[in-house]
Amino acid sequence: MTDRVMLPDSLLTQESRVFAAPPKLAAIYDAYSWAAHSLKARAWLQAAFVFNLILMPFDYLIEPSLLTATLVIRGIIASAILIGLYMLWGRQRPNWVQGATLTVLAATIMLEAGALGALGGVPLFERYLTAGLFTFATAILFFPIEFRWTVTAVATAVALHAGMIIIGPVADPLLALGISCFYSGAILTFATTRKATLRSQWKGFRSKIRELRDQEALAKLFAELQLVANLDPLTGIQNRRSTQEDIDRIWSSTAGDRPPIAFLMIDIDDFKNLNDSLGHAAGDECIKTVANKIRDAVRDGDIVSRYGGEEFLVVLTSTTASGALAVAERIRKSIASLRLENPGSPTASRVTVSIGLALWEGDQTPEMLIGRADAALYLAKHKGKNQTVIAPPPDGVGARSGPAKTHPSGKHPAKKQSPRSVA
Template structure:
């Protein structure tokens, strides 16, 4: 049962921890970037940021508080045997004080820290620990006589000092608990069974200095935790920005800078992925190699700027003519590669002809009184056959493209006999469809 409760607390605290970090990382109004680099204190934070940090602090450190309470609970039971060995007459008192009162309070506080509470409740737990340990142990020491009293209350003071280091609470509550422990220690020395009260009080001052030093350490720890929280958020935001930048760079690295479509390298990666993925049926793959007709003449006549506009315009027309999932890339200067998946011979030919017609409708506008120039492309179509590799398929598509140029340009040539291609060529494109063995 205890293991289940521990697991539930860990799961809850992890969820609260992640939610707090996510909110702090994304909400730049509540936690602006400038606050992450400036020196600041928790009390300078807005109420919303303070509440968020409280959730983070509880999630990050509550396990330590519960661990201390659990250890104190076990140690308290072990001390019952020690009490009996030192003074058998304390058996009934230790059963009541340690076995029932102190143990019940420690167990209740352990359960209380199982989920986040209001800051004042969490802070008051340390005060409750301080009062419980000091009063309970002091009462047992008094019942044990002079020889036990000072040692018991001094041990209790050191026990409270260790608790100060483990409880993730506001510093003001740490101060309250420390003051309460010191006053109880001094008060019990004054009214308790000690041979020399003045000497006992001077000793109390020494031990009080020790516990105050512990409290000072706790203050430094709280400041360090606040700065660590800011550093973690800054690191997460930097990582997010870097990941976003890397994603943008990856996109740019995969695109042709002139046309905005994929470049040759990224398309080769996509082809390799398709070829290795059994979800893509090889017989349903086709490659189109496309080249702008008379591009050198156009470039020489109208200039390189017009040539760039022509390439961009053709790339746009090709993209508009494709289906969802088809891949188009700029393969060379004025050459393009289209990869079709999930296609048939007739569908592939229809896509090629649609591209050719879209480009044929494109008009390149030039400066001056020169009429807009008509642009056409030639296309080589290769469908997967046998044991074709991507390189073999590209080569066959390229050979078909060369044949299309040789036959008069502005047409689609199929690289190898494919079933039903004659029917496709006969549906209004017979004069444009040719075959290369």
């Protein structure tokens, strides 16, 4: 419904009419107007049916000789037509069917009034025709049909009124015709009012559609901006801020029943030397290539983010120690196999990465887990790069010693049991 081909701005902002709208939009408007206004037409038909029955004893009181005629004309014929039209408006019909119902109603009302008026004699004839004309005038305001069908129904009612004045029992045909023209002008005023109402409804519908379309466009733009705000512009993977939000969401939603989680801190070895040797353009290309390799090596539900300049954080959810190590090694080996040149590296002529791996154990916060992974990454660098080091569990968990920590001087202190490394 918000297709810009179907809903061009010219149609939604400029003055237009229903018949000028694309078929799909016209169909939507028909369904909209039907739901909003069909109850009015059915209410009028129901009221007309009841009023028709009330007029039967009125006919008899005015002219007792009309008893049989009113029973047949009002009680059977007109009532059957009104019930049929009421049932027809029970569900949406094509526009021409809706329009034809008002024409049928005009003919029914005028022929009923003319027949009973003629049988009642000269005094009743003109009164009944006039009453019939104004009864039909009220129907114009309640039937939500196209203006051309309203004009057709009005023409039918006016023609029947004038025709019966000419051939019916009237004292002064010319005077009666003059009065008929006066009443016809009033009916046309009702029809013009109905036209203005229809135009107002169409304008309101277009405004509503334009509002919905603009809201959808704004929501789409907001989603795109939100996506851009969550991504690293160079690599297209998540940035540090959005990753932190995801980690916080994981920790809050799985508190007390958290599946095994592993953090990988990944850093490109000797990246500064590569930048200095080949330039920043080559450095950017290297970061993008490494990011793609990391993303390809993990599952869809895992988190891959650019944590710093050449540093990446990977969050592996619902994993095991062996599974996390397998992912880390897959990442490391796939990058080493790229054969990217790194002439500034004192240890390798190709681009490699070092990885620190930390498993969630005990009552740890994300910050503590990142700290352990970062300490393991430092040790991987210290031990010669291009390897994965697994951080030991935190103090008080398991039999192994506490996590690796950096010394204030920048040197890693000696440990009785250092983190394990896989090269």
